[in-house]
Amino acid sequence: MALLTNALKYMRIKKNFFIKQKIVIVLLLFSFVAFAGIIYTFQTSSNLDAQHIQLVESSEKIEIEVFNARIMLDEFLDGDTSIKKGSILECYGKANNYIKGIGLITTNSDSLKLDQGNRFLYQLTKLDSSIVEIKKIVQLSLNKRQQGNDSSLLNSNRNFILIFNEYEKSLHSYISESNNLLKRKIFILLTAVFIILIISLILIVRLMNSLIRTNRELLRNTMKVEQSERKRIAMDLHDGLGAMLSSVGLYSKILEKEFKDNKQASSNLNQITQLSNQALQTVSEVINNLNPSILKRHNIVESLDRFCSRINKVGNLKLQFNADEFFGKMDKSREVILYRICSELINNTIKHANATKASIVLSRTTKVMLKYQDNGIGFNRDELLVSDINGMGLTNIIDRVESIGGQCLIDTSKGNGFAISIEIGIDKRQ
Incomplete structure (x- = not known):
């Protein structure tokens, strides 16, 4: 890739x-x-x-x-x-x-x-x-x-x-x-x-x-190559490593029953089972990050809502999601890009911003509008765009948006949090 x-x-x-x-x-x-x-x-x-x-x-x-x-x-x-x-x-x-x-x-x-x-x-x-x-x-x-x-x-x-x-x-x-x-x-x-x-x-x-x-076409092709490679890697992990971890968990459970009289062996086998389950869960998360399967079952609004709920349960970040003014459907490829952008923004907030609150507002009129904001420490926008300090991947987010003909507006400074507004065009048939 x-x-x-x-x-x-x-x-x-x-x-x-x-x-x-x-x-x-x-x-x-x-x-x-x-x-x-x-x-x-x-x-x-x-x-x-x-x-x-x-x-x-x-x-x-x-x-x-x-x-x-x-x-x-x-x-x-x-x-x-x-x-x-x-x-x-x-x-x-x-x-x-x-x-x-x-x-x-x-x-x-x-x-x-x-x-x-x-x-x-x-x-x-x-x-x-x-x-x-x-x-x-x-x-x-x-x-x-x-x-x-x-x-x-x-x-x-x-x-x-x-x-x-x-x-x-x-x-x-x-x-x-x-x-x-x-x-x-x-x-x-x-x-x-x-x-x-x-x-x-x-x-x-x-x-x-x-x-x-040309830039948009090349960006679009880059995203397509990246998406296809992500799908291939996700399938390889699911069919290869995921299947092996499931087998390890299954065999450990069988052996655990056979050695139920041997407490030491049973305890070790139980630990192997738990580790294999944790590894399988980690692999599932990696697969989902590579190729969000949730978008196959739900639309972008439900998928982001479930994602935000999961963040609120496991982390210290209080994340609010509002899509009251969003209606209609989007092309699946654009939904995937939008989902990844939100995922990357939330990941940046958790890792780098030291924020306690963040919000996502998704709306749609003649265009799809995504507004993301947190109350973190902020940063110098120009320096970050040039050097990509700490690997926040803002240039990657901008490239993703531009690949589908969208525009970004970033508003941040040191000590004043971070905000980004994204506009994405809509296919008239949608």
């Missing part, structure tokens, strides 16, 4: 480890996806902000260079010898370079696929043509060193201002649509992460339920 139980426990540990490993993998995958999404969002947002800042700054520099060139041209034509022709033309050259830089920035951007991106590039091209046109007129004026083309220059500058205003509008629209595109991407990403989170939670819940079912 020990080998089979250990094998089942090993299977339980192995299965638990495998399921927990799956849960860790799911959590790691979700964490990786979420972290990658955060990095992508941060990097994309930073790059887009930097790009927009660069576009705005370059656009402002274009306007500044054109206006600087105009001011320098007016001063040059007015006779300011400190201003050189090259400086004026250089301003237009810088403006053209800034336009080329803006073109490179937008060419490498995904936002060019947007409607506002195409419009922005169109306005940028017009702006570049406008500056080229102004540069030609300015160069002609510089060569003649006169203001003969003043009207053409004024018209070109006025046209530049109009084009630049349209360009700025298209730039703002382009930036706005790029931001909206980023927001949509972030929304899609967050939606995907949320969906992955939901899927991960569903998988974790399913794995946890699988873990719980």
Whole structure:
């Protein structure tokens, strides 16, 4: 029995480890996806902000260079010898370079696929043509060193201002649509992460339920193996040792009659008879503990009532049993587990608690409820569950309850007695 139980426990540990490993993998995958999404969002947002800042700054520099060139041209034509022709033309050259830089920035951007991106590039091209046109007129004026083309220059500058205003509008629209595109991407990403989170939670819940079912199944199998082994050992004791002890008692009685004239021999034989009867009674108690035969003749309420009556007769513990609110029947396998739990709890109270009173309350509504309490010395619950001090077997009781889908609630502390509440589900057909 020990080998089979250990094998089942090993299977339980192995299965638990495998399921927990799956849960860790799911959590790691979700964490990786979420972290990658955060990095992508941060990097994309930073790059887009930097790009927009660069576009705005370059656009402002274009306007500044054109206006600087105009001011320098007016001063040059007015006779300011400190201003050189090259400086004026250089301003237009810088403006053209800034336009080329803006073109490179937008060419490498995904936002060019947007409607506002195409419009922005169109306005940028017009702006570049406008500056080229102004540069030609300015160069002609510089060569003649006169203001003969003043009207053409004024018209070109006025046209530049109009084009630049349209360009700025298209730039703002382009930036706005790029931001909206980023927001949509972030929304899609967050939606995907949320969906992955939901899927991960569903998988974790399913794995946890699988873990719980596996534990219960393995516990149930352990209890079945234990129960079958208990029955086999009980039968072996009954058919083997019990039969031999009965034979010893029978033969000693026969010999006692034959040696009734020999007082010494008769007394010895009588003592053998009594010892064999005591041994047979002890074997019967062991058999009953291994496989409670009383449950074959009575239901759980009558069996516990008789058990409590026997405890009250032979011990110093005053045990009260109340089943007024219990009705119906239970599955025999659950009755056996419940009977063993009560037996183990009472045994713990007698051996370890130094209690004078204890009570068992058995009731049934939508579930079977068992409440056990004593006025003993109590103990530290957490320490006992970890180390199982004095072999009280609380973990064994909890395992028995969980094997049939039940729950335990233990309430105890040093000097304040012991109490346990057990809930066990009921088969709807019962």
